[in-house]
Amino acid sequence: MADPISGSAGLTPAAAAPQAGGPAAGGAAGGPSFADALKEALGDVSGLQTEAQTTINAFLTGQPVELHEVMAATEEASLSLELLVEVRNKLADAYRSIMNMQG
Numbered sequence: 001m002a003d004p005i006s007g008s009a010g011l012t013p014a015a016a017a018p019q020a021g022g023p024a025a026g027g028a029a030g031g032p033s034f035a036d037a038l039k040e041a042l043g044d045v046s047g048l049q050t051e052a053q054t055t056i057n058a059f060l061t062g063q064p065v066e067l068h069e070v071m072a073a074t075e076e077a078s079l080s081l082e083l084l085v086e087v088r089n090k091l092a093d094a095y096r097s098i099m100n101m102q103g
Contacts, residue, residue: 041087045080052077 052073059065
């Protein structure tokens with residue numbers, strides 16, 4: 001299971017958005033592109049959801065899994081999904097703002 005403090009397998013702020021001053025696309029300066037960062041964030045969220053489901057199934061089938069582990073895994077998956085949805089909403093708002101400025 002990932003360390004919830006460091007966010008090693010969770011959605012980290014670096015994975016949620018590109019660094020300020022970084023490349024906008026294509027990774028021209030050697031850093032990941034925004035699309036790559038977004039794909040990584042989606043993969044992290046998907047992995048956390050799969051891990052939570054596996055932990056739940058193990059608990060329900062009587063395997064040696066503590067209830068607090070199940071709760072932690074499900075909460076971590078839920079929070080990472082909520083963060084990803086909020087990032088998506090902010091991106092959609094920014095796109096709408098830019099489109100309104102042009103027209």
